[in-house]
Amino acid sequence: MKSLNVLVTGGSGFIGANLVRMMINQGHNVTVLDDFSMGTEDYVRDLSVNIVDGNILDRDLVFDVVKGFDGIVHLAAQTGVPGSLRNPYNDCQVNIMGTLNLLEACRLIKDKSSKNMCPKFVFASSNAPLGRQSPPATEDKVPIPISPYGASKLAAESYCLAYYGSWGLKTIILRFGNVYGPFSKHKTSVVANFFNGMIDDGHITIYGNGNQTRDFIYVEDLCRAVLLALDSELGGEIYNVATGNETSITELFKIMQDVSGDLAEINISSPRQGDILHNYSSISKVQKYLKWNPYINLRTGLKYTWKWFDQNREAYN
Numbered sequence: 001m002k003s004l005n006v007l008v009t010g011g012s013g014f015i016g017a018n019l020v021r022m023m024i025n026q027g028h029n030v031t032v033l034d035d036f037s038m039g040t041e042d043y044v045r046d047l048s049v050n051i052v053d054g055n056i057l058d059r060d061l062v063f064d065v066v067k068g069f070d071g072i073v074h075l076a077a078q079t080g081v082p083g084s085l086r087n088p089y090n091d092c093q094v095n096i097m098g099t100l101n102l103l104e105a106c107r108l109i110k111d112k113s114s115k116n117m118c119p120k121f122v123f124a125s126s127n128a129p130l131g132r133q134s135p136p137a138t139e140d141k142v143p144i145p146i147s148p149y150g151a152s153k154l155a156a157e158s159y160c161l162a163y164y165g166s167w168g169l170k171t172i173i174l175r176f177g178n179v180y181g182p183f184s185k186h187k188t189s190v191v192a193n194f195f196n197g198m199i200d201d202g203h204i205t206i207y208g209n210g211n212q213t214r215d216f217i218y219v220e221d222l223c224r225a226v227l228l229a230l231d232s233e234l235g236g237e238i239y240n241v242a243t244g245n246e247t248s249i250t251e252l253f254k255i256m257q258d259v260s261g262d263l264a265e266i267n268i269s270s271p272r273q274g275d276i277l278h279n280y281s282s283i284s285k286v287q288k289y290l291k292w293n294p295y296i297n298l299r300t301g302l303k304y305t306w307k308w309f310d311q312n313r314e315a316y317n
């Protein structure tokens with residue numbers, strides 16, 4: 001893959017911090033656009049990246065920044081179901097209008113440039129748009145979101161598809177599984193929650209009976225898929241990026257205790273509103289068209305993740 005000029009929105013968040021490192025290691029030039037509302041500049045400060053401190057809702061800033069890139073990876077978002085339930089307007093603004101600002105900036109470049117310098121656009125989505133569908137999640141199922149987060153991601157996906165359909169922007173939508181790995185201390189996802197709980201006070205909370213399932217993917221595997229999507233000539237496509245394996249929260253917790261050697265105490269709490277009960281994804285489409293496969297199994301990925309949490313007990317607080 002030749003060296004690319006890439007803009008990563010949300011590049012100082014969990015996935016961004018891992019992706020940016022992989023990109024730099026592979027010789028790409030990276031610019032991060034982040035408002036540091038969730039991520040921290042500490043995750044990227046020492047890297048050789050350009051950092052733009054700004055909000056994707058600031059249209060003038062976005063139009064100004066989005067110039068001269070081969071690709072954009074759009075990660076910046078209101079990233080979870082609970083936040084969307086607390087403040088659906090904010091979720092809608094950031095996830096839909098923020099995405100539209102970036103797509104518009106790309107379209108205007110395409111209109112103005114005789115050289116068609118419009119960047120490829122990779123959009124970070126999730127299974128939340130699918131909502132009330134039985135697993136496995138496939139890309140062709142009709143979405144039935146059950147949370148504002150699912151609705152806003154679905155709307156943003158639709159705009160990505162529409163910009164390909166109307167103007168030929170090479171947009172690729174990646175529906176991520178449940179991502180875990182280093183640089184996730186600030187997250188409230190289940191793996192980050194459990195490791196943080198083990199480190200902080202030895203208590204972790206399980207919502208519901210623990211039988212609910214997720215498809216857990218290690219962040220390094222995920223980042224490889226993002227790079228393949230950037231390199232692809234395809235557009236207007238949706239791919240699931242997960243492992244195809246279903247793991248219950250109880251099973252996950254056992255492996256986490258094993259790799260950390262930490263015997264945390266469990267608090268059981270009522271199930272969270274808007275959470276999907278059972279979930280895993282079919283990955284045959286991404287395997288076929290992006291030639292991507294996950295390599296890191298759950299136990300190994302959790303070992304790497306625990307090592308990072310353990311080594312960074314005092315950092316990033």
Ligand SMILES: NC(=O)c1ccc[n+]([C@@H]2O[C@H](COP(=O)([O-])OP(=O)(O)OC[C@H]3O[C@@H](n4cnc5c(N)ncnc54)[C@H](O)[C@@H]3O)[C@@H](O)[C@H]2O)c1
Pocket residue numbers: 009010011012013014015016033034035036037038039040054055056057074075076077078079080094098124125126127175176177178179180187189
């Ligand atoms: N982590 C997962 O398991 C998972 C699963 C499915 C989809 N995703 C998607 O992947 C993307 C990245 O998620 P993450 O887990 O790294 O989350 P994160 O919160 O760690 O990163 C998001 C980054 O976006 C930044 N940001 C938020 N609002 C912004 C705004 N208005 N302007 C500029 N920057 C803003 C935050 O400061 C943060 O650094 C998100 O779009 C999320 O919805 C994540």
